[in-house]
Every structure is written in C-alpha cells, then in structure tokens.
Amino acid sequence: MRSISLILKQFSRSVLLIAGLAMMGSAAHAQGDAAKGKGIFTTSCASCHKLDKNGIGPALGPIVTSDTNDKWLTSWIHNSQALVAAGDPKAVAIYKQYNETPMPPFPQYSDADVADVLAYIRTGYAELQKPDNAQPPVVEEKGPSTMMVLGLALVVVLAFVIILVLNRVVGSLEKLVSKKDGTYTEQDELAAEVVKAERKAKVMALVMNKKFVFFVALVGFIVSFIWMWIALWRTNVHQGYQPVQPIKYSHELHAGVMKIDCQYCHSGAYKSKNASIPSLNVCMNCHNAVKTESPEIHKIYDALGYDPEKRTYDASKARPIQWVRIHNLPDLVYFNHSQHVKVGKIICQDCHGPVQTMKEVYQYSPLTMKWCIQCHRRTEVNTKGNAYYDKMFAVHEMIKKGEKVTAAAMGGLECGKCHY
Numbered sequence: 027m028r029s030i031s032l033i034l035k036q037f038s039r040s041v042l043l044i045a046g047l048a049m050m051g052s053a054a055h056a057q058g059d060a061a062k063g064k065g066i067f068t069t070s071c072a073s074c075h076k077l078d079k080n081g082i083g084p085a086l087g088p089i090v091t092s093d094t095n096d097k098w099l100t101s102w103i104h105n106s107q108a109l110v111a112a113g114d115p116k117a118v119a120i121y122k123q124y125n126e127t128p129m130p131p132f133p134q135y136s137d138a139d140v141a142d143v144l145a146y147i148r149t150g151y152a153e154l155q156k157p158d159n160a161q162p163p164v165v166e167e168k169g170p171s172t173m174m175v176l177g178l179a180l181v182v183v184l185a186f187v188i189i190l191v192l193n194r195v196v197g198s199l200e201k202l203v204s205k206k207d208g209t210y211t212e213q214d215e216l217a218a219e220v221v222k223a224e225r226k227a228k229v230m231a232l233v234m235n236k237k238f239v240f241f242v243a244l245v246g247f248i249v250s251f252i253w254m255w256i257a258l259w260r261t262n263v264h265q266g267y268q269p270v271q272p273i274k275y276s277h278e279l280h281a282g283v284m285k286i287d288c289q290y291c292h293s294g295a296y297k298s299k300n301a302s303i304p305s306l307n308v309c310m311n312c313h314n315a316v317k318t319e320s321p322e323i324h325k326i327y328d329a330l331g332y333d334p335e336k337r338t339y340d341a342s343k344a345r346p347i348q349w350v351r352i353h354n355l356p357d358l359v360y361f362n363h364s365q366h367v368k369v370g371k372i373i374c375q376d377c378h379g380p381v382q383t384m385k386e387v388y389q390y391s392p393l394t395m396k397w398c399i400q401c402h403r404r405t406e407v408n409t410k411g412n413a414y415y416d417k418m419f420a421v422h423e424m425i426k427k428g429e430k431v432t433a434a435a436m437g438g439l440e441c442g443k444c445h446y
C-alpha cells in the first residue's frame with residue numbers, strides 16, 4: 027500500500043512540475059524562448075557566469091531580474107568593450123567593479139538570441155529561488171578503496187599466522203604437560219616419530235611420481251606462457267599513463283565544474299590532424315584576473331614573462347611551459363582528429379574517457395592497432411550530407427558511365443591529402 031501511495035505522490039508531483047514548466051514556458055514566450063536561451067547560456071556564458079553565484083563574471087540572476095533595460099543589456103552582451111570604450115557610464119562602472127576583466131563580445135548572437143538568453147536567466151533564476159527546488163546534495167558512491175582491500179587482506183593473513191603459531195604452542199604445551207604427568211611414555215615418542223616418517227615418505231613418493239611431476243611442470247609452463255603472452259602484448263601500450271604536469275591544471279575543474287567547452291582550448295581537434303595543447307595566452311583570458319595570488323598561476327605568468335603588478339609582458343623573459351605529452355602514436359601511424367571528431371562525429375570521451383572528471387589527464391584507451399580496428403569494424407558511418415562521400419558517389423557515377431576518372435576527382439587536389 028505504501029508503495030502505491032508513493033507512486034501516486036510522485037506521479038502527481040511530476041504532473042504539477044510539467045504543468046508549471048509549460049505555464050512558465052508560455053509566459054516566457056512573450057519575450058524570448060527560455061529553452062533556446064538555456065542552450066546558448068550553457069555553451070557561451072556558463073564558463074564565466076552562474077545564475078545565483080559569482081564566478082569570473084557576476085551572478086546574472088539577480089542582476090538581469092532587476093535590470094529591465096533589455097536594450098542596454100543586449101548591446102552589452104553584443105560587445106561590452108565597445109560600450110566601455112564609448113564611455114557609457116554604466117558600462118565603465120561595471121567594468122571597473124570587476125577589476126577590468128573584459129567580457130568577450132558575442133556578435134554572433136542576434137537580438138532574438140539574446141532575448142532568449144535573458145528569458146532563460148530570469149526564469150531559471152526564479153526557479154532556483156523557490157525553496158522546494160533546492161537540489162538534493164549529490165551523494166558520491168564510492169566502492170571500497172584499495173587501502174581498505176589491502177588492509178583486509180593483511181588482517182586475514184595475520185589471523186592465519188596467529189592460528190598457526192597458537193596451534194604449535196598448544197601442541198608443545200600438551201606434550202610438556204603429558205611428559206610431566208608421566209603419561210607421555212617412550213611408546214608415544216616412537217609413535218610420533220613413525221607418523222613423521224610416514225609423512226616424509228608420502229611426500230617423497232609424490233616427488234618421485236612422474237605423472238605428478240609432469241602435471242606440476244605443465245601447469246607451471248602454461249602459467250608462465252600466459253604471463254609472457256600478456257606481457258608481450260602490453261609492451262609499448264601505455265594505457266593509464268598519467269605523468270605529473272608542470273602546472274597543476276585540472277580538467278575536472280575547468281572542463282567539468284566550469285563546463286568550458288573542449289573546443290575553447292583544443293579547437294584544432296575540429297579543424298585539423300592535431301588537437302594541440304592551448305597556448306598560455308588562452309589561460310590568460312581568465313587568469314589575468316582569476317587566482318592572481320596562486321603560485322600555480324604565477325608559473326603561467328613566469329612562462330609568459332608577465333608582470334601582474336605592472337600588467338606588462340616582457341618577451342625576453344618568456345619561456346615555454348613543457349607539458350608532458352600523454353597520448354603518442356608512433357610515427358608510422360596516421361591519425362587525424364578532424365576526420366573523427368568533425369566528419370565521424372565521435373565525441374572526445376569515446377576515445378579519451380571522462381576527461382571532464384580527471385584532475386590529471388591519463389591515457390584512457392590502449393591506442394593499439396586492435397583498438398582502432400575494432401572501432402572501425404563496429405561504427406556505422408553516416409554518409410548523408412557529407413562532402414567526402416558525395417565526392418565518392420560522384421566518382422562512382424563517373425565510373426559507371428565509363429568517363430575518365432582522374433586523381434583530382436578522387437580528392438587528389440585537396441591540401442590535406444598531401445600536407446599535414
């Protein structure tokens with residue numbers, strides 16, 4: 027009965043929630059589409075702004091809810107630095123208030139897009155303010171740690187040793203007691219010795235038994251063969267490789283908690299063969315104002331020859347940071363990121379694992395030939411709307427019609443086919 031009432035309760039709650047959301051949606055529609063705005067906010071604003079907490083930029087919920095001058099907000103979001111440069115007093119005041127951290131311009135968003143974002147900020151913040159919407163704390167589920175397992179194993183081994191020792195002690199004590207009593211006679215001594223000799227003879231018989239020796243040797247051979255086989259397959263496979271990096275840069279914090287898009291730093295993965303590591307200037311977009319006192323951030327300043335007091339760069343003092351490369355295919359393999367990420371639409375995490383939860387990046391996949399091939403065997407390719415396959419179809423048609431097919435028709439004029 028309890029469970030039925032529980033289900034009913036949950037059902038009515040979700041109906042209420044959906045009705046509420048629908049009503050909110052229609053209310054918001056008058057000005058902007060909050061659902062669309064949420065998408066824009068997540069990709070472009072969430073790395074610096076939260077609705078209810080200060081981040082790199084101020085908490086937007088209270089500001090945008092109280093400031094109803096949407097025209098000014100729109101021009102700020104399109105290009106805040108232009109407003110500051112034009113001497114708009116409100117813009118200059120805000121810019122000063124946040125230690126002159128410039129907000130990047132967003133000319134790519136239309137007025138309607140910005141209206142959607144503002145609608146999302148207002149409705150999203152109103153939602154957060156409702157007391158029953160407080161998120162329940164996330165309880166992290168953790169399996170037994172290795173320390174616990176090791177400790178348990180140690181306890182078991184210790185208990186075993188103690189039992190053995192106690193057994194021996196009890197045995198010799200019994201012998202002593204019976205000797206004192208006089209119940210322990212020479213016959214007993216003899217009997218004990220006979221038992222010992224019998225045991226020895228049994229062991230000797232086993233050792234001399236050819237079948238048994240053969241069996242042991244066979245098992246030993248099989249075990250060492252399997253071990254060698256595995257070891258050979260693992261040579262040059264660096265799965266799990268996790269070197270210590272020169273700066274304690276955390277993907278968990280930047281890509282996970284702050285939700286900075288991978289593309290912000292590794293844009294190469296979408297356009298070229300190499301994903302590439304971002305230059306430190308990318309870090310400075312935020313770290314010229316964020317955590318300026320941290321010794322880790324000072325490593326960035328030192329590497330760039332940047333003086334945080336004077337806010338000047340001295341190129342003569344600059345020296346590159348030596349990130350330790352983690353993923354490394356041998357030179358005999360050609361691997362192209364954009365082919366997989368952009369054309370194949372494979373997400374980074376399929377190959378690199380949950381990078382957004384890693385404090386320090388490690389090599390998640392084996393990067394063996396078997397790994398590449400297994401994925402190629404099972405992944406279906408979507409050929410629709412793909413220029414590469416359109417060209418293949420065209421060539422196919424030419425062959426069918428008996429026309430001359432040149433290397434150029436097969437893409438032999440494309441820069442990327444001959445150049446890295």
Ligand code: HEC
Pocket residue numbers: 066067070071072073074075082083084086089090099102103106120121122124125126127128129130132143311
């Ligand atoms: C790289 C960080 C960054 C990103 C990304 C960013 N902002 Fe900002 N934003 C700031 C900072 C910093 C300020 C404080 C003002 C200043 O220093 O220019 C600010 C200020 C603002 C303000 C003015 C607040 C006030 O006091 O009136 C609004 C509105 C705003 N941001 C909206 C947005 C929206 C919408 C987006 C996404 C389209 C966005 N921001 C993306 C950093 C950012």
Ligand code: HEC
Pocket residue numbers: 271275277280281286287288289290291292303304349350351352353354374375378381382386387
């Ligand atoms: C703020 C910039 C930034 C963002 C955002 C970012 N990265 Fe990185 N990434 C770095 C830097 C710097 C390194 C080099 C240091 C290191 O290995 O931690 C790196 C290293 C890596 C490496 C290891 C490269 C090697 O040496 O083989 C992988 C894989 C990677 N990032 C994937 C991702 C993925 C996937 C995302 C998105 C979920 C992401 N990164 C988001 C800056 C960033």
Ligand code: HEC
Pocket residue numbers: 073074081082273274275276279280286291304305306308309310311312313316317320321322323326
């Ligand atoms: C979009 C803004 C942004 C970018 C880009 C960015 N960071 Fe950060 N980073 C932050 C913020 C915000 C924090 C502080 C979070 C907190 O309050 O602890 C931080 C924290 C750190 C810390 C920890 C500092 C400490 O002592 O706690 C390190 C190290 C760091 N970042 C390195 C980097 C490096 C290296 C890059 C470039 C590859 C980079 N960050 C790019 C916003 C950014």
Ligand code: HEC
Pocket residue numbers: 288289292295296299300301302303353354355356361363366367372373374375376377378393
């Ligand atoms: C199909 C698997 C696959 C996907 C998808 C993939 N990577 Fe990689 N990534 C690799 C391999 C393999 C290497 C090693 C390349 C080498 O050594 O030449 C690598 C290397 C890297 C490196 C080291 C520097 C470099 O350019 O070689 C970074 C950073 C990186 N990947 C980031 C990303 C990001 C970000 C994404 C998503 C946008 C992504 N990768 C998607 C397989 C993949």
Ligand code: HEC
Pocket residue numbers: 355359360361362365366369370372376377393394397398399401402405406407408414
């Ligand atoms: C997660 C799955 C996955 C993994 C892992 C993967 N690939 Fe791929 N690969 C694909 C897909 C999907 C395509 C087809 C993309 C397209 O053209 O639509 C592809 C295409 C290719 C192509 C182009 C083939 C052609 O005919 O144009 C090459 C070359 C390639 N991969 C090399 C590699 C190498 C080298 C590795 C291992 C280091 C690897 N791939 C790992 C999924 C994967």
Ligand code: HEC
Pocket residue numbers: 438439440441442443444445
């Ligand atoms: C069929 C193969 C092929 C194609 C396609 C191709 N290239 Fe080249 N490219 C070469 C070769 C080979 C060289 C070196 C010639 C030499 O050293 O004299 C070269 C040299 C160059 C150079 C001079 C590099 C230097 O350092 O001297 C540039 C720039 C260049 N190519 C750009 C392009 C661009 C842009 C495209 C696409 C529109 C392209 N290439 C397409 C084969 C090709």
